Amino acid sequence: MATENIDWSQLTTARDRADRLLKPLKELEASWQTAEMAFIADQLIALEDQDPNAQPGTERQWRDYRTQVRRWGEGADGYPAVESRPRRPV
Structure with missing residues (x-):
């Protein structure tokens, strides 16, 4: 009966497979x-400048979102x- 050596260095755990996925x-x-984060920074500047093209939401809502x-x-x-x-403020 032939025996094979196990290469334990090749053993992977479920955690290793999950991390890879x-x-x-x-x-x-x-x-x-x-x-x-860059979008939020731009949005806060737009709100500060009272830009009419600013997205919906208050400054407080955007800071909480950040x-x-x-x-x-x-x-x-x-x-x-x-x-x-x-989710972004609406």
Whole structure:
């Protein structure tokens, strides 16, 4: 009876596989977060300048949204599911 040696360095855990599957989603969310923070900054300037093209929402709502976007990451409810992202003021 032939025996084979197990190469334990090739062993992957369920956590390793999950991390590998989630990596692209996490990268997508990091890109979204960066772009959204820039959008929020522009929006706050537009509100400060009383720009008629500003998006709906008050300055307070946009600042609260900025806090939510900043917290969007590991540990946030629903992260990294796109449908769980914080929502812009309306």
